[in-house]
Amino acid sequence: MIKCPQAFVMGLLLFTPLLCPHQARAQLDPWEFEVYPYATEPRGMLEVETDNAVVANGHSQGGNGTAAGTFRSQAMWYNGNELTYGLTDRIEGAAYLNFAQPSGHGFWWAGDKFRLRGRLFDQGTLPVDLGWYLEFEYHKTPQFDDAAWELELKPIMEKDFGPLSLIANPVFEKVLSGPGGNQGFEFGYRNGVYYRWTRYLSPGVEFYGAIGLIDDNDPLGEQQHYIVPVVWGELPHGIEYNVGPGIGLTPGSDHVFVKFNLELERFVGAIFGPTLERSWFF
Amino acid sequence: MRRSRLALTITFLAASGTMLLHSASAAVESEEVRFENHRFVPQTIKVTAGKPVMLKVTNASEETIEFESFKLNREIVMTPHETITVRLPALNPGSYDFYDDFHQDVPEGAIVAK
Numbered sequence: 001m002i003k004c005p006q007a008f009v010m011g012l013l014l015f016t017p018l019l020c021p022h023q024a025r026a027q028l029d030p031w032e033f034e035v036y037p038y039a040t041e042p043r044g045m046l047e048v049e050t051d052n053a054v055v056a057n058g059h060s061q062g063g064n065g066t067a068a069g070t071f072r073s074q075a076m077w078y079n080g081n082e083l084t085y086g087l088t089d090r091i092e093g094a095a096y097l098n099f100a101q102p103s104g105h106g107f108w109w110a111g112d113k114f115r116l117r118g119r120l121f122d123q124g125t126l127p128v129d130l131g132w133y134l135e136f137e138y139h140k141t142p143q144f145d146d147a148a149w150e151l152e153l154k155p156i157m158e159k160d161f162g163p164l165s166l167i168a169n170p171v172f173e174k175v176l177s178g179p180g181g182n183q184g185f186e187f188g189y190r191n192g193v194y195y196r197w198t199r200y201l202s203p204g205v206e207f208y209g210a211i212g213l214i215d216d217n218d219p220l221g222e223q224q225h226y227i228v229p230v231v232w233g234e235l236p237h238g239i240e241y242n243v244g245p246g247i248g249l250t251p252g253s254d255h256v257f258v259k260f261n262l263e264l265e266r267f268v269g270a271i272f273g274p275t276l277e278r279s280w281f282f
Numbered sequence: 283m284r285r286s287r288l289a290l291t292i293t294f295l296a297a298s299g300t301m302l303l304h305s306a307s308a309a310v311e312s313e314e315v316r317f318e319n320h321r322f323v324p325q326t327i328k329v330t331a332g333k334p335v336m337l338k339v340t341n342a343s344e345e346t347i348e349f350e351s352f353k354l355n356r357e358i359v360m361t362p363h364e365t366i367t368v369r370l371p372a373l374n375p376g377s378y379d380f381y382d383d384f385h386q387d388v389p390e391g392a393i394v395a396k
Contacts, residue, residue, distance in 0.1 A: 042348060042359035086359070123356065124334075124369030160355055162374060199352045238383075267346060267359065267384060274364050 028188055028210040028224050029137075029152075030055075030066035030073075031080035031098045031110070033246065033259040035167050035192035035206050038129035038158035040119050041086035044270030049263035051080040053246070058254035065224070065254035069144040073254050075103035078110075085268075088282055089275035091118040100144060111139040117156075121280045131156030133169070136176075147178030154190075163196040171210070187214045200233045206244070222252040228259065239264050310334045315391065317349075317360070317382065318342040322391040331395040335370040348383040354393070357383070 032051045041047050058073035059065040067073035077100060084094040096113035115135035123129055133154035139145035153172045158165060171188035175181045188210035195203050209225035212218035230244030239262060246257040275282065311333045316323050317340070329335050339349050341360040349368070350357045356368055373395035382388040 039355075039357055042357060044346075044359055044361075089358075122367070122369055124371060160371070163353065165355060196353060196355065267348070270359075270361065274361065274366075 028066065028208060028226075030076075030078045030257075031096070031100075031113075032082075033206070033208060033228065033257075034242070034261060035190045036117065036131070036133060036154070036156050036169050037165070037167055038119050038123060038131050038156055040090060040117055040131070041084050041092040041265065042267075043086045043089045043272065043274070044267055045086045045265050046268045047082075047084040047263055047265040049082040049084065049261065051078075051082065051259070051261045053078045053257050053259045055254050055257045056245075057256040064252070065248070066257070067144075069139070069146065070142050071100070071102035071105065071144065077101040080113075086270075088272045090120070090279070090282060091116060102143075108143065109140060110144040111137065113137045115152075118281065119156075127159075129158045131158075141178065145178075147175040147180055149176040149178070150174065151176055165192075165194045165196070167192045167194070172214075183213055185214050187211050187217075194232070198233065200235075201231060202233050204230045204232055204242075206230055208246070218252070221250055223250055224253040225249040226253055226257075230259075237264070238266075310336050312336045312338065313393075314338045314340070315380075316340045316342050317347055317388075320345075320385070320387075321389055322380070322382075325389060325391045327391070327393045329370075329373065329393060329395050331375040332372050334372050335393075337368040337370060337393075338365060339368055340365045346384065347388075349380065350383040351378060351380040351393075353378045354380070356380075 030053055033053050034051060055066060055073045055076045058076065059067065060072050060074050062070040062072050065073035067076060079099040081097045082094055084092050086092050094115050098110040098112065099107060100110040101107050113135055115133065117131065117133045119131040133156060135152040137150045137152060139148060141148050151174045154169045157168045169190040171190060173186045173188065175183065190208050192204055192206040197203065206228040208228065209223065211223050226246045226248055228244045228246040230242055232242040234240050242261045244259060246259055248255045311329055313327050313329060313335055315327060315337065339360065341347055341362060341364050344362045346359065346361050348357065348359050354370060358366055358368065360366060375395050378393040379390055380393060381390045
């Protein structure tokens with residue numbers, strides 16, 4: 001396990017200016033190790049996606065690492081299945097079915113998620129391309145979380161420098177029902193740096209983490225921070241992939257997991273017409 | 283004194299901003315490409331390197347297409363007879379692909395920046 005080398009922490013500081021330890025318990029969505037770009041699903045397109053993460057070296061007690069419920073994270077397989085549809089040129093809607101296989105406990109339904117995501121203005125209009133993300137999450141308690149309903153808000157920022165794309169998704173999460181419902185927002189991040197090499201194989205590095213409540217952070221050792229080198233691209237028949245190992249950077253993180261996401265999109269027909277000239281939201 | 287200095291600074295910043303926006307829009311190069319008869323016309327678009335480009339794309343066919351460029355990070359679905367404007371940043375010299383991702387048999391096009 002990597003014990004928080006200074007260089008990594010300095011890198012994380014660049015992405016999370018709010019890192020300063022205190023109390024509380026943060027969490028991170030292990031069903032979806034994915035960084036969202038500015039671009040939404042094109043109008044009329046339907047995308048089927050399966051996001052997977054297997055914890056190769058985790059924690060033996062529930063409530064630690066990526067496991068926010070009573071099951072332990074060690075050898076857990078997180079399986080999220082997502083259906084996304086491009087409602088307009090700027091807004092997409094998605095529904096998720098989350099499953100998990102805790103070690104020795106068979107395959108469980110772990111919860112659902114519903115979300116809207118959008119992009120603002122045309123790509124390249126602003127110096128940084130901006131988007132938004134609004135999600136409601138339901139978790140099966142107490143096995144996979146201690147809170148049943150949560151709200152997640154994410155501004156999306158993307159900037160291209162030639163073949164390099166920098167993407168930041170700061171995460172603001174609020175418990176709506178369950179323990180912590182009377183507390184404020186938690187803060188986390190999902191950030192990525194991607195190099196467009198070829199359509200079929202390109203490298204990238206992703207960063208995931210959570211620090212706890214915004215006004216009352218977890219002690220650094222209990223926070224979760226991961227660095228995930230990935231390869232991504234297109235397979236035959238238009239299947240897209242994103243695969244890589246996740247390495248925990250703090251004792252509170254799982255030590256190693258492997259993520260593998262696959263997605264396939266097809267045009268099924270648009271409900272709405274093209275976005276009007278000068279429209280910036282819808 | 284302090285108030286007049288502040289007013290002067292604001293006026294200067296506003297004027298600079300307006301000039302910057304004006305010069306930025308003036309420096310943009312415009313190009314056009316049409317999708318018809320199952321191909322892009324022209325197939326090669328020459329642009330000036332270092333200048334932002336407004337690319338007007340018209341789908342003149344009866345097919346729904348997806349105008350996509352991997353290298354330029356653009357992906358837009360276009361219904362029949364739809365026209366869009368794709369804003370591209372100032373490009374380094376080189377060749378940048380574009381294609382219809384819905385129809386793999388459509389010949390790939392290129393934006394060549396020189």
